[in-house]
Amino acid sequence: MRLDIVTIFPEYLEPLNVSLVGKARARGQLDVRIHDLREWTHDRHNTVDDTPYGGGPGMVMKPEPWGEALDSIIESGSGSGDSGDGSADASGDGFDGAEAARPVLVVPTPSGKPFTQQLAVELSEKPWLVFTPARYEGIDRRVIEEYGDRLDVREVSIGDYVLAGGEAPVLVMVEAIARLLPGVLGNAESHRDDSFAPGAMADLLEGPVYTKPPQWRGRGIPDVLLSGHHGKIARWRRDEAFRRTVENRPDLIHRADPAAFDKKDRETLSILGWAPGPDGRFGPLAPDVEE
Numbered sequence: 001m002r003l004d005i006v007t008i009f010p011e012y013l014e015p016l017n018v019s020l021v022g023k024a025r026a027r028g029q030l031d032v033r034i035h036d037l038r039e040w041t042h043d044r045h046n047t048v049d050d051t052p053y054g055g056g057p058g059m060v061m062k063p064e065p066w067g068e069a070l071d072s073i074i075e076s077g078s079g080s081g082d083s084g085d086g087s088a089d090a091s092g093d094g095f096d097g098a099e100a101a102r103p104v105l106v107v108p109t110p111s112g113k114p115f116t117q118q119l120a121v122e123l124s125e126k127p128w129l130v131f132t133p134a135r136y137e138g139i140d141r142r143v144i145e146e147y148g149d150r151l152d153v154r155e156v157s158i159g160d161y162v163l164a165g166g167e168a169p170v171l172v173m174v175e176a177i178a179r180l181l182p183g184v185l186g187n188a189e190s191h192r193d194d195s196f197a198p199g200a201m202a203d204l205l206e207g208p209v210y211t212k213p214p215q216w217r218g219r220g221i222p223d224v225l226l227s228g229h230h231g232k233i234a235r236w237r238r239d240e241a242f243r244r245t246v247e248n249r250p251d252l253i254h255r256a257d258p259a260a261f262d263k264k265d266r267e268t269l270s271i272l273g274w275a276p277g278p279d280g281r282f283g284p285l286a287p288d289v290e291e
């Protein structure tokens with residue numbers, strides 16, 4: 001998979017050399033290219049921002065450098081796969097510029113659609129992503145419109161809060177996406193049981209996990225985990241997932257398709273004080289249970 005990131009703070013993305021993503025890069029599973037937006041400015045001060053039309057506080061990122069940067073990056077994928085900036089295509093995943101000729105443009109913004117595990121899965125199946133982390137009050141709207149006419153553009157928020165820039169959101173998204181790529185995690189199964197994993201965990205949080213020693217500061221571990229009984233362990237884990245979700249994210253249970261819950265799930269939910277409402281969806285029975 002190829003990832004291009006355009007930023008005015010390339011050094012902010014240093015963590016992409018570390019740990020799982022760094023190793024995936026070193027192995028050639030991820031071809032990450034970080035670009036300094038200021039290279040596409042032409043004035044002495046390398047200006048990337050200007051005052052907003054209509055007045056008001058803050059600055060807005062100018063469209064011209066973004067347009068030149070994105071044109072150049074998109075163009076680099078339309079031929080042999082050579083970036084045109086001297087960096088080699090190290091993807092080694094069969095990326096030859098044909099399937100990947102048009103990247104998905106991922107625009108981090110608090111006003112975008114939420115970044116979810118489902119979106120991470122979807123993006124992990126694309127051969128080429130281009131990220132545009134902004135600063136100031138964001139990027140001149142015409143840039144999004146311009147590329148929206150030619151590319152699959154996703155405006156994405158990593159949460160209901162405002163950061164100073166889009167680099168941290170890009171780090172978040174790249175890590176979530178990269179760990180889903182085949183061969184990146186040591187155990188290919190490990191993300192199947194994660195919180196939010198599409199399938200049985202789609203609307204559930206993972207329950208607690210334990211490791212050795214069996215006793216720590218007088219605290220043991222649940223007996224069932226030592227039983228060696230795979231069926232009972234799986235059931236316990238699922239019950240704990242329900243317990244934690246009801247506690248921390250009841251909205252997930254409420255929005256879940258009730259058809260995804262089997263008889264045992266329903267029993268667990270009933271013990272936790274949840275029952276199906278008139279629309280079949282589960283909700284808390286007792287009025288004092290927070291929804």
Ligand SMILES: C[S@@+](CC[C@H](N)C(=O)[O-])C[C@H]1O[C@@H](n2cnc3c(N)ncnc32)[C@H](O)[C@@H]1O
Pocket residue numbers: 108109110111132133134135136137138139156157158159160161162163164165166167169
């Ligand atoms: C200070 S923010 C701009 C906030 C903008 N004025 C608003 O209220 O929507 C600057 C940049 O940080 C990034 N950013 C901040 N919070 C974000 C979030 N929750 N999700 C994704 N990107 C975010 C975006 O790239 C954004 O353009």
